[in-house]
Amino acid sequence: MPRQDSDGSAARAAALRMLDAVLRRDETLDHAAGFATRQLPPADAGLALAIAGETLRRLTDLDALIDRKMRQPLPGDAKARMVLRLALAQKIGLGTPDHAVVATALPLVESGPRRLVHGVLSNLLKSDLSSDEPPRLPAAVEARWDEAWGHDVTLAARRAIGHRPPLDLSFKAQPEDYKGATLAPRHRRLEDAGRVDHLPGFVDGEWWVQDLAASLPARLIPADAERVLDACAAPGGKTMQLAAAGHQVTALDRAESRLKRLRANLNRTRLEAELITANLNEWRPDALYDAVLLDAPCSASGTFRRHPEVLYRARPRIIAEMAAVQADLLDSAALMVKPGGSLVYAVCSLEPQEGEDAIRAFLDRFPRFSIAPAPSPAPGIEPSKEGWLRILPGMLEKQGGLDGFFTCRLVHEG
Numbered sequence: 001m002p003r004q005d006s007d008g009s010a011a012r013a014a015a016l017r018m019l020d021a022v023l024r025r026d027e028t029l030d031h032a033a034g035f036a037t038r039q040l041p042p043a044d045a046g047l048a049l050a051i052a053g054e055t056l057r058r059l060t061d062l063d064a065l066i067d068r069k070m071r072q073p074l075p076g077d078a079k080a081r082m083v084l085r086l087a088l089a090q091k092i093g094l095g096t097p098d099h100a101v102v103a104t105a106l107p108l109v110e111s112g113p114r115r116l117v118h119g120v121l122s123n124l125l126k127s128d129l130s131s132d133e134p135p136r137l138p139a140a141v142e143a144r145w146d147e148a149w150g151h152d153v154t155l156a157a158r159r160a161i162g163h164r165p166p167l168d169l170s171f172k173a174q175p176e177d178y179k180g181a182t183l184a185p186r187h188r189r190l191e192d193a194g195r196v197d198h199l200p201g202f203v204d205g206e207w208w209v210q211d212l213a214a215s216l217p218a219r220l221i222p223a224d225a226e227r228v229l230d231a232c233a234a235p236g237g238k239t240m241q242l243a244a245a246g247h248q249v250t251a252l253d254r255a256e257s258r259l260k261r262l263r264a265n266l267n268r269t270r271l272e273a274e275l276i277t278a279n280l281n282e283w284r285p286d287a288l289y290d291a292v293l294l295d296a297p298c299s300a301s302g303t304f305r306r307h308p309e310v311l312y313r314a315r316p317r318i319i320a321e322m323a324a325v326q327a328d329l330l331d332s333a334a335l336m337v338k339p340g341g342s343l344v345y346a347v348c349s350l351e352p353q354e355g356e357d358a359i360r361a362f363l364d365r366f367p368r369f370s371i372a373p374a375p376s377p378a379p380g381i382e383p384s385k386e387g388w389l390r391i392l393p394g395m396l397e398k399q400g401g402l403d404g405f406f407t408c409r410l411v412h413e414g
Ligand code: SAM
Pocket: 231, 232, 233, 234, 235, 236, 237, 238, 239, 252, 253, 254, 255, 258, 278, 279, 280, 281, 295, 296, 297, 298
């Protein structure tokens, strides 16, 4: 837990604002944290983020504990419930002592709700709150993933959300004596890495942070593809991989602010790409590309280990909306590929609608494309029988796991 240098009440108030923004206004935790912790010293900001993150990781279990003690149902968005969730997450997930849990929770609520929080919290803290079970996911997510992938995968996802994931670094060139485990070429995996910008090689731009799963799509681009379009490029993890592999890269994204981050990343790593701010569906290239990489916007449900709020944001309606966006982007990207060239599609999603179904529907619309079977990109990661790479919770679990992901290379047969 980050060290704090105050009584911690400002950190708890910020955590409450974050939880409210995520659960009631559908914001991402990073975005909510940016606003909620603006005025806080770094230690308090870190504590606030740790509390809000731990709360979202365990929300289903926390609510079950709270509901068991309620005589009358407490609405999901009631402030008293939000405060109880934060308090219990500190007790269960961060090991905060009982007196500090109570003393920092009560000032967050007033009058009737304060008496309620006091009563329920005191009651809960008297009971044994420890559990050998991994955290539950939201019931709707468990049901959806049980159906799509089977119960063992859902169980693996529950185990995964209970742990801090390791840090994966992608290197510009094969590192020789860098610490950490190697699971694929140009990759190192670190546990408890601490501050990223303090790690060796950061200032010199030798590497960038990128989950190993997110590095797979760029690995599918053929080495001999000269001109490559990174069609949804920012903040640029895949652009940097492609540039480092020697391709001539055009990096396109419609979000100017995200392209600024991409430019900063290229500057730090001293890699080159042509940058274009445009909507892919409206932009027309001067010439077709040898390969196009489409890392499409998606529900991001595969990133639940680092961004537990995706489990609440990725509702069926959002997934269906994203699938429609992905279909449009796939159609646009397909028209930019040379005959004989490749289109690599990717999403950091655990929803088949955004992965497998998107590709099946695309192949119906574009019969001139076919799947190029992927090689095994790393020991323990095998392609599916269809030839794509589907990364699920439970894969490489002993080595620290991977984000959920889907990627597939399609060839334009001309
Ligand atoms: N490839 C990036 C990386 O590895 O760092 C991550 C890309 S992110 C999953 C999806 C990106 O698509 C966002 O940066 C978003 O701004 C961009 N995007 C969404 N719709 C777009 C469109 N119609 N045209 C261009 N870019 C779009």
